[in-house]
Amino acid sequence: MTQVSMTVNGKSVSGEVEGRTLLVNFLRDQLSLTGTHVGCDTGQCGACMVHVDGEAVKSCNMLALEADGAEVATIEGQANEDGSLNTIQQAFQDHHGLQCGFCTPGMVMSAAALLKDNPKPTEAEIRHHLEGNICRCTGYHNIVKAIMAASGQDVSAIAAE
Structure with a gap:
């Protein structure tokens, strides 16, 4: 297990992951950010799209370790500050x-x-x-x-x- 830390939707987070843990699984399973969906597990469908350091990334194609130190934005962070839709x-x-x-x-x-x-x-x-x-x-x-x-x-x- 390896420690990983990143900023997700403006909040510092960390956790322990196996080297093979995908970013989508870290977001969903450890951070309970289930708005990022797993559709195909092969990068074909785009349901798992997030932003990593400002770039759109299919999170089923990225290891959580690759996002160590990164700024990650998920669908949960897209709403306005008052909770209304952007x-x-x-x-x-x-x-x-x-x-x-x-x-x-x-x-x-x-x-x-x-x-x-x-x-x-x-x-x-x-x-x-x-x-x-x-x-x-x-x-x-x-x-x-x-x-x-x-x-x-x-x-x-x-x-x-």
Whole structure:
């Protein structure tokens, strides 16, 4: 067992992990941050997306030890300080960008990373950015619409599907 320490959602945390412990398992099992979902265990679905030192990372592809000393942000840290939904989360709700909700945390984290780097993405840019996130329910249309709305773009002309 090895000691690992990091800052998660602005709070210093530490714990003992085996060398093979994935970041997603450390977050879920030791920190009880279960909003980061395990969908495929192979990095294909994006349900486990978090930010490590400001970069979007699939936490099922990263060892907890690799995040030692890092700043980690999960879906639990995305809400506003008063607990209300942030702009992206609210846009997902307002534009029906979720159904079963399983992929939603990863989609929100991916959207946050995209909007940080590209504040006004086109529909094509959003779709390209989300290629690493799988949703089996929505068909992506409303997710794309929600991300465009979160970026402050007018989505009134986008037809509902």
